[in-house]
Amino acid sequence: MRLSVIRCPSPALRRRERGNSLVLAMVVLAALGTLSSLTVVSVQGGLATMGNDRFHAIAVYAAESGGAAAMDFLRANVNLTTGWKNYISPSNANPPQPNLPGNNQTSGAPGNLFSSDMQGWYSVQILNNRTDSGYATGDDNDKRVVIRSTGYGPNGAVAVIEWEITAQNVTGMGRPCSVYAQRNESEDDSGRNDCLGTINTGDTTTFRPGG
Numbered sequence: 001m002r003l004s005v006i007r008c009p010s011p012a013l014r015r016r017e018r019g020n021s022l023v024l025a026m027v028v029l030a031a032l033g034t035l036s037s038l039t040v041v042s043v044q045g046g047l048a049t050m051g052n053d054r055f056h057a058i059a060v061y062a063a064e065s066g067g068a069a070a071m072d073f074l075r076a077n078v079n080l081t082t083g084w085k086n087y088i089s090p091s092n093a094n095p096p097q098p099n100l101p102g103n104n105q106t107s108g109a110p111g112n113l114f115s116s117d118m119q120g121w122y123s124v125q126i127l128n129n130r131t132d133s134g135y136a137t138g139d140d141n142d143k144r145v146v147i148r149s150t151g152y153g154p155n156g157a158v159a160v161i162e163w164e165i166t167a168q169n170v171t172g173m174g175r176p177c178s179v180y181a182q183r184n185e186s187e188d189d190s191g192r193n194d195c196l197g198t199i200n201t202g203d204t205t206t207f208r209p210g211g
Contacts, residue, residue, distance in 0.1 A: 052155070052157070055153045055154045055155045055156075055157035056153065056157050056159065057153075058118055058119070058120045058151075058153035058154060058157065059120065059151040059152055059153035059157040059158055059159035060151060060159040060161070061120065061151065062114065062120035062121060062122045062151030062152060062153060062159070063122055063149045063150060063151025063159045063160065063161040064149070064151070064161060065102070065113070065114075065122060065151070066100070066102070066103065066122030066123070066124045066149035066150070066151060067124070067147050067149040067161055067163050069100045069101055069102060069103070069122075069124065070098065070100055070124045070126070070147045070149065070163075071147065071163070071165065073098055073100050074087070074098075074126070074145070074147070074165065078143070078167045082139070082140060083140030083141070083142070083143035083144075083145075083167060084126065084140045084143070084145045084167075085134075085138065085139055085140045087126040087145070088126055088127065088128040088138055088140055088145060089128075089138050090135075090136060090137055090138035091135060091136050091138075092127045092128060092135075095125035095126060095127050095148070096125070096126055097123065097124060097125055097126075098124065098126060100124055101113060102114075102121070102122065103122065103123065103124050104121075104123050105121055106121050106152075107119040107120065107121050107152075109121075119153065119154040120151065120152060120153050120154075121151075121152050122149055122150060122151045122152065123149070123150045123152075124147065124148070124149045124150075125147075125148045125150075126145055126146070126147060126148075127145060127146040127147075127148055128140060128145055128146070129142070129144050129145065129146055129164060132144065142166075142168065143166060143167040143168050144164065144165070144166040144167075144168065145164070145165060146162055146163065146164050146165075147162065147163045147164075147165065148160065148161075148162050149161050149162075149163075
């Protein structure tokens with residue numbers, strides 16, 4: 001006859017095993033919780049980056065819009081003798097802000113030209129170029145000025161763009177075209193003169209291949 005002895009684990013051993021399992025489960029849950037937190041932080045960071053890019057794009061668009069409004073205004077208000085003397089100040093100490101459509105009209109103001117959901121606006125100043133012989137006295141002797149347009153977007157986004165424009169060869173009102181800031185344009189009258197608008201008798205422009 002063969003006798004077999006079956007030994008049952010003691011209660012203390014079973015308690016130790018249950019304790020080890022509980023500790024392991026807590027470690028796993030803690031690790032999963034940490035990974036979840038890292039994932040949430042990563043997603044939130046990505047959304048914030050996309051939001052900032054959009055806000056900056058709105059500020060740039062607002063600045064460009066202010067520049068376009070200023071070009072249209074100055075094109076129609078150039079004096080054939082004194083240039084833009086009425087819109088500059090001596091040494092640019094107190095740059096004038098012309099009465100442009102939408103100028104300094106914050107988001108939601110009646111004169112703001114953008115939709116309310118865009119939350120954009122612009123502020124435009126006219127500066128005399130430093131090489132002008134009349135810079136210190138506030139005279140526009142070379143008929144050349146700088147448009148500085150500051151665009152504002154949501155969440156404090158700001159963009160500043162400057163254009164230098166000239167009216168040296170102007171023979172009538174509404175003829176000057178911006179320079180240096182246009183696409184594919186590296187010097188006066190080269191590249192594309194997009195702002196000429198409707199071509200009338202007497203309007204001229206020069207295109208230099210590869211300019």
